[in-house]
Amino acid sequence: MAVMKRVIGIDPGLAGTGIGLVSGMGMKIDSYSFGSIDTQKTDTLSIRLAHIYDKIMGILNDQKPDLMVVEDVFSLERYPKSGILLGKVSGVVLLAAAHSGISVVEVPVRESKKILSGNGNAGKEQLEQAVRRYLHHEKPIRPYHASDALSLALIGLFRY
Numbered sequence: 001m002a003v004m005k006r007v008i009g010i011d012p013g014l015a016g017t018g019i020g021l022v023s024g025m026g027m028k029i030d031s032y033s034f035g036s037i038d039t040q041k042t043d044t045l046s047i048r049l050a051h052i053y054d055k056i057m058g059i060l061n062d063q064k065p066d067l068m069v070v071e072d073v074f075s076l077e078r079y080p081k082s083g084i085l086l087g088k089v090s091g092v093v094l095l096a097a098a099h100s101g102i103s104v105v106e107v108p109v110r111e112s113k114k115i116l117s118g119n120g121n122a123g124k125e126q127l128e129q130a131v132r133r134y135l136h137h138e139k140p141i142r143p144y145h146a147s148d149a150l151s152l153a154l155i156g157l158f159r160y
Helices: 045-063 080-100 109-117 124-134 145-158
Strands: 003-011 016-025 030-037 067-071 103-108
Touching: 003 045, 003 124, 003 145, 016 045, 030 045, 030 124, 030 145, 045 080, 067 080, 067 145, 080 103, 103 109, 103 145, 109 124, 109 145, 124 145
Parallel strands: 003 067, 067 103
Antiparallel strands: 003 016, 016 030
């Protein structure tokens, strides 16, 4: 007998980390929610990372998901520092999962775009529209980090 799963998707970002949570079985979605953890540019890096970690720990303790799906970190050749910062954010996200005893799967961004929109090079708007179709959600999902996180959670529900 199939058991309902709860999957959290995380789109790591220093300014805004997207959170998406879906519950369901296979291709059937029972419920979902989404949001973003925002940090202040005026805070130090360590304070910003601690804020992200604390918020994610709170969500994990409250929602108790079965699985976490995190966007795999990538770095653009032109902006190597951005990749390093994303790696730091991803590190605190993975640490929160480990401290909560939650299994983690990392999915490359192109893969999530391909699975949900059919186009690995889809833009943020195209992916957001695909997520809305799957969820039968009428209004735009903002910020885009949240729709990216929902796409990861959906993949986790469909695949794992």
